Amino acid sequence: MIPTQKEVIEAQKRVSPHIHNTPVLRSSSLDKMVDAQIHFKCENFQRMGAFKYRGAVNALLQLSKEQLSRGVITHSSGNFAAALSLAARTLGTKAIIVMPSNVNRVKLQAVEAYGGSIVTCEPTLEAREKTTRAWMESTGATLLHPSNQREVILGNATAALELTKQAEALDVVLAPVGGGGLLAGTALACTYVDHNMEIIGAEPFGADDAYLSLKTGKIQPSVHPRTMADGLRTQLGDQNFPIIQKFVSRIIRVEESEIAAAMRLVWERMKIIIEPSSAVAVAALLREKKEFEKRRIGVILSGGNVDLDDLPF
Amino acid sequence: MIPTQKEVIEAQKRVSPHIHNTPVLRSSSLDKMVDAQIHFKCENFQRMGAFKYRGAVNALLQLSKEQLSRGVITHSSGNFAAALSLAARTLGTKAIIVMPSNVNRVKLQAVEAYGGSIVTCEPTLEAREKTTRAWMESTGATLLHPSNQREVILGNATAALELTKQAEALDVVLAPVGGGGLLAGTALACTYVDHNMEIIGAEPFGADDAYLSLKTGKIQPSVHPRTMADGLRTQLGDQNFPIIQKFVSRIIRVEESEIAAAMRLVWERMKIIIEPSSAVAVAALLREKKEFEKRRIGVILSGGNVDLDDLPF
Numbered sequence: 001m002i003p004t005q006k007e008v009i010e011a012q013k014r015v016s017p018h019i020h021n022t023p024v025l026r027s028s029s030l031d032k033m034v035d036a037q038i039h040f041k042c043e044n045f046q047r048m049g050a051f052k053y054r055g056a057v058n059a060l061l062q063l064s065k066e067q068l069s070r071g072v073i074t075h076s077s078g079n080f081a082a083a084l085s086l087a088a089r090t091l092g093t094k095a096i097i098v099m100p101s102n103v104n105r106v107k108l109q110a111v112e113a114y115g116g117s118i119v120t121c122e123p124t125l126e127a128r129e130k131t132t133r134a135w136m137e138s139t140g141a142t143l144l145h146p147s148n149q150r151e152v153i154l155g156n157a158t159a160a161l162e163l164t165k166q167a168e169a170l171d172v173v174l175a176p177v178g179g180g181g182l183l184a185g186t187a188l189a190c191t192y193v194d195h196n197m198e199i200i201g202a203e204p205f206g207a208d209d210a211y212l213s214l215k216t217g218k219i220q221p222s223v224h225p226r227t228m229a230d231g232l233r234t235q236l237g238d239q240n241f242p243i244i245q246k247f248v249s250r251i252i253r254v255e256e257s258e259i260a261a262a263m264r265l266v267w268e269r270m271k272i273i274i275e276p277s278s279a280v281a282v283a284a285l286l287r288e289k290k291e292f293e294k295r296r297i298g299v300i301l302s303g304g305n306v307d308l309d310d311l312p313f
Numbered sequence: 314m315i316p317t318q319k320e321v322i323e324a325q326k327r328v329s330p331h332i333h334n335t336p337v338l339r340s341s342s343l344d345k346m347v348d349a350q351i352h353f354k355c356e357n358f359q360r361m362g363a364f365k366y367r368g369a370v371n372a373l374l375q376l377s378k379e380q381l382s383r384g385v386i387t388h389s390s391g392n393f394a395a396a397l398s399l400a401a402r403t404l405g406t407k408a409i410i411v412m413p414s415n416v417n418r419v420k421l422q423a424v425e426a427y428g429g430s431i432v433t434c435e436p437t438l439e440a441r442e443k444t445t446r447a448w449m450e451s452t453g454a455t456l457l458h459p460s461n462q463r464e465v466i467l468g469n470a471t472a473a474l475e476l477t478k479q480a481e482a483l484d485v486v487l488a489p490v491g492g493g494g495l496l497a498g499t500a501l502a503c504t505y506v507d508h509n510m511e512i513i514g515a516e517p518f519g520a521d522d523a524y525l526s527l528k529t530g531k532i533q534p535s536v537h538p539r540t541m542a543d544g545l546r547t548q549l550g551d552q553n554f555p556i557i558q559k560f561v562s563r564i565i566r567v568e569e570s571e572i573a574a575a576m577r578l579v580w581e582r583m584k585i586i587i588e589p590s591s592a593v594a595v596a597a598l599l600r601e602k603k604e605f606e607k608r609r610i611g612v613i614l615s616g617g618n619v620d621l622d623d624l625p626f
Contacts, residue, residue, distance in 0.1 A: 023336065044584045264621060271357045271617035273584040304584035308577060313621060 002243055003154055005192040011058050011154040012161050018057045018090070019158070022046050024166040029269045030282075034289045038297045039167035043159055044274050044304025048114060050231075051159050051182060051302050052083035052146070058155025059144050060087050068093045070140035075128050077103040078231050079303055080146035085116025096141055098132045104230075106307040147179025148237025156185030163298050164193040173298035176280040177201035177210040177244070177251060178232035182302055184240035187247035190298075201244070201251040202284035204228075204259060209235050211251040214244065228312050229259055231277035231303065252284035259283050260312040266301075273304040276312065315556055316467055318505035324371050324467040325474050331370045331403070332471070335359050337479040342582045343595075347602045351610045352480035356472055357587050357617025361427060363544075364472050364495055364615050365396035365459070371468025372457050373400050381406045383453040388441050390416040391544050392616055393459035398429025409454055411445050417543075419620040460492025461550025469498030476611050477506045486611035489593045490514035490523040490557070490564060491545035497553035499613055500560035514557070514564040515597035517541075517572060522548050524564040527557065541625050542572055544590035544616065565597035572596050573625040579614075586617040589625065 022045045043051035074084050075098040088095035097116045100123035121131035173190050177183040187199040203210050207225035222235035263279035278301040335358045356364035387397050388411040401408035410429045413436035434444035486503050490496040500512040516523050520538035535548035576592035591614040
């Protein structure tokens with residue numbers, strides 16, 4: 001059931017002509033703060049500004065010609081919506097994006113700019129599923145899940161796989177966890193490269209369903225998440241949870257103030273734009289820095305799509 | 314009088330162990346907007362966040378052991394103050410920075426963090442010169458000018474020299490112009506690589522003394538500059554003006570609203586932090602984009618030191 005090493009390697013071959021092999025950056029000030037060697041995989045520089053493009057394109061590339069002709073559909077108000085829209089346009093098909101009517105303007109504009117067709121619905125789970133089903137039936141579009149889908153997880157895994165080549169012999173890799181697609185993919189890639197590599201998830205206290213899921217051994221719903229890390233408000237799924245259970249050592253939770261401070265720190269010291277969800281992983285590193293001392297650390301900076309009119313500092 | 318190609322190459326050899334060979338980034342959205350191939354030299358990723366480190370370290374490396382033992386002094390409220398402080402600390406000497414008492418908090422903290430000794434004075438030319446002279450006499454420190462100094466100009470030239478190696482066969486290179494040290498250095502390096510390369514300066518309308526200087530053939534003072542591009546409020550000097558006169562084809566002036574828009578555009582599309590002075594060069598490119606169509610363009614992104622509490626958007 002759990003994807004194999006071979007599948008990860010095949011995903012890498014499949015997506016690499018379509019994605020940016022994003023740079024790995026270092027920062028002497030952050031190294032000094034943690035007393036470690038930190039390697040930041042900059043998925044904020046990925047196409048459409050987030051790792052999500054990897055999963056979207058990997059999924060699309062495995063559809064049949066006939067499926068592609070009918071298009072794809074997803075429900076997402078975040079980066080996966082933009083990613084699928086751009087990937088669909090690039091591969092000559094179309095994407096229908098089901099979004100709650102209260103979605104933020106910037107995310108909506110990104111999807112429009114990348115050519116996605118937006119369908120809005122009431123911001124409830126029921127309305128979302130009903131709307132999605134109706135559009136699937138009328139168009140024959142293939143449903144793709146933003147995080148709980150094997151092809152998406154495998155696409156996401158390629159970011160960490162690249163990282164392990166760009167920065168060799170890492171001891172530990174951190175990634176934020178929301179829907180679980182990035183953390184599961186990261187865990188797969190890193191474990192297959194080196195079984196001793198430690199994989200750690202990072203999550204806001206205000207949306208700690210993944211932490212609770214690991215603790216209870218059962219997927220916990222994300223109920224009323226309260227965090228600025230808008231990419232991390234969703235919950236794990238049956239495809240990614242077993243991977244996370246098997247390969248992730250722990251999940252570090254961080255406060256909202258730590259997320260904002262970590263985001264600002266990266267902006268100021270590294271001169272790169274990361275979104276709050278990415279800052280969660282940096283915040284986790286800083287919060288538990290004793291644990292990371294003297295180690296070779298990888299951090300997946302998941303994306304850089306920020307509304308500059310609504311900064312947390 | 315004008316520095317030779319040999320001097321530029323020697324400067325490159327001298328500084329390269331001490332600086333970052335900063336990356337050159339591309340952006341498909343900006344390429345599309347201008348219909349050109351744009352190569353951004355990211356000096357915002359330079360040590361202390363700006364190209365100024367190049368000039369500072371090049372100057373320091375040419376001082377005698379005895380001079381170094383007495384330290385260096387400059388008057389600057391901007392990036393050169395931070396650059397000289399860090400370079401001095403790195404090379405085991407000390408820097409005295411004369412700053413106007415109304416200097417902004419972020420710039421002051423940067424200088425302190427890099428170990429510079431700050432001396433404040435009234436924000437007038439007279440007070441500044443008097444204070445500087447007094448400290449030179451009492452300490453024997455060597456005075457270094459932030460922009461109008463041969464060694465500093467040659468150090469600055471290394472950014473463009475690297476750019477011409479990272480992005481070959483450029484048709485035109487743009488750099489912002491304030492005190493003139495970066496534009497002069499850029500002009501030297503590019504012209505010596507290819508005499509047909511066009512060098513263009515970019516300047517705010519609210520501080521267009523360099524434009525007026527080129528037009529009148531005589532250095533014009535920067536009187537009451539009004540621009541958010543705080544690095545560009547100073548005026549040209551007798552060392553850099555002849556170089557600019559000889560090698561720079563023209564200076565494009567831009568409005569404040571264009572600077573803010575260009576800065577935001579780079580932040581949003583390229584996910585990198587640039588300061589307003591850097592955005593001036595991007596704004597110039599966008600303002601006169603007809604002129605740049607189909608060309609291979611280099612842009613020096615001069616720095617990324619921004620006060621996040623005081624953004625122009």
